[in-house]
Amino acid sequence: MESQTADEVAAPNVSPWVVGTMAFATGAVIANLYYAQPLVDTLARVFQADSDAIGLTITVTQIGYALGLALLVPLGDLIERRKLLAALLAAATLGMAAMALAPSLIVFGAAAAVVGLTSVAVQVIVPFAHVLAAKGQQGRVVSTVMSGLLMGILLSRTVAGLVAEAFGWQAVFGLGAVLTALIAVVLWRALPTVAPTVTMRYPALLGSVLRLVREEPVLRLRMLYGALTFSTFSVFWTSAGFLLAGDPYNWNEAQIGLFALFGVAGALAAKFAGGLADRGWVHLTTGAYLLITALSYLLIGWGAVSVVALAIGVLLMDMGVQGTHINNQSLIFALRPDARSRLNTAYMVSYFISAAVGSALSAVVYVAYDWIGVAVLGGLFPALACVVWAVEHFSRSRREAAAATGS
Template sequence: MSFATGAVVANLYYIQPLVDTLAREFHADAGRVGVLVTLLQLGYAVGLATLVPLGDLVERRWLLVTLLVGCSGGLAVMALAPTLAVIASVAVLVGLTSVAVQVIVPFAAQLAGEERRGRVVGTVMSGLLLGILLSRTVSGVLAGLVGWRWVFGIAAIVTLAVAVLLWLELPSAAPTARMSYPALLGSVLRLVRDERVLRYRMVYGACAFAAFSVFWSTAGFLLARPPYHWSETQIGLFALLGAAGAVAARFAGSLADRGHARWATLGFVAAVTISFGALLLGGHSVLALAVGVLLLDLGVQGLQITNQCVIYELRPDARARITTAYMTGYFLGGTAGSALGVAAYVLAGWTAVCVLGAVAGLVAAGVWLVERVVQARSASIAVAAAPS
């Protein structure tokens, strides 16, 4: 399951080191190519809202295979696309069907025992995070060696192979909900309304992924131009620094199992915010850029695991729908981050990108303080209402 999540989620990120290459290939400006990153994430957000809830309603193995076959077909079309418009139209389909990874994660949480659920989710998410990080390296290296079309062609083959693997290896899982599809979607909104902790975690996730996307949607432009002038291969290899995020996944899962999720949240939010100070200096210093990437990926991925460990304890019978609510907010944050990041870079350069990312981190820190105040008030009211 860990391998599958990594292999599939990579489909959303192969394009990021290629933005400058595609701009030159199709004689397009940075803004038009940056839209492709946004469309992939927008498609993913739509899939989270409409397809992931089916994990509570239908047999999960069948759902996974159906999604992955569709994703493989979309990648094949991207590999053969004659125009940027074709890539843009199919990007939505690839994003939509790549939500298979968010069917796998709650499936793993369901199969795990309660006492080790955090570590199991952390292990599966380690694969997902490595997929995100290695995707940029694989994409850059392949594009440099054999051309950008092979990146999407090989991704199509790997995704189809994952579909076969999951069909053969995963157990059959009976649905946990009995209701109509419209009622299922409506129940997602009720979960958001009823679960205050879920709402807070949605905001943390959205802010963190917005910051992450602000940087990675524009890093290709920075590194391909003065003072760096890096090739696709060099840009892809640079992304390996983000492997710190996979280390954070296991660490964050263990912290959640031991009951330290609250303070871990603050620490990871701080890492995201501080990272943009180093990234600002990274406009002219590769060392500062490396430090910023390490802090950013550590904070974003650690916060993601902490959030998921917390929300999966809320409603064990509705984990797919809780995943839908949380991850929809998460990727809408990422979509906004990508769009605003590209716009900031085009209008005002690298400094604007870093300010925007830092603001996203500061918003998350503010929400953490609000949550602490609300919890303290609730505890005081509960103590005052208790019989003496």
């Protein structure tokens, strides 16, 4: 297939099938990171290990993903993306197969690290989707792909629990391996070949990520919005299982897993954020999404005694977080078309770190202050983001007024 530049490949009639395939791919691949989480008790029995050892193994997966964000995602600007995706997905397939067949916890953990490292393929797909979309459609296309990714995160635990119950724990990772392999083949055939945007040595490529952060104030601002909203996402989902497993709910693992479907509804609702971004409403809708996220925690706090309030609160929270995220990526990808992967690296590293911080704080606060403490903590982050947005809004208004008067 003849190589094309990023500008040449964009077309007003980008295939909905290709966009849908990329959305499914991001969801299926990111799910590989989360399949083990609802199976911790089973894995502890199978490998005759204590809960700390199993928890460390799951942490290794997340560490691998963090390293992949920092070290592999920038290659999307240096290496032809289609080839890079094929290599990453092939390695992820082997890692998932090794997890399914692992004879010991050490082998399982090593394979999980490989899966974490190479599952950053999803963060190569997202900026690739922006490249393929025609001007005026980027927000809509990116929102579709990102909705698939968030659905993969939310549904992975439910799928893992149901498959393990029906066919055993090994079938969960075997299914992941098969899906990842199929995705690699389908994407190889469906995606065009797009020429790399830069030619530089690998150390210089990594160094340029920090330079982008220094030089692009919009990137820094959107990194802050992303960090403050995704941290609250982690605050909720880290402790939600404790709430639902205890009084007054006393739900089992299957019921808790199915509750994640309310988050999926929020993700689907936020898909419309891309269309609004394409119409130039990014600034105003960002403020609305941040406010929705902050206010959702009033309902989430009430969720200690009302499952209806909890469900509506989760739907609104996920919608706000996802809508903000789509707006963020729509803006940062447009900053420098030749550096989309490196811009995504800077943004997603801060995003991932904030999730880890939110998760750790949520566990500590739940033990000390129960669910009301989690609700206060979760609402604090988007409330702070609302303050930042208000400062940005008034500063922008003053600049526009000054420009209008010629002063």
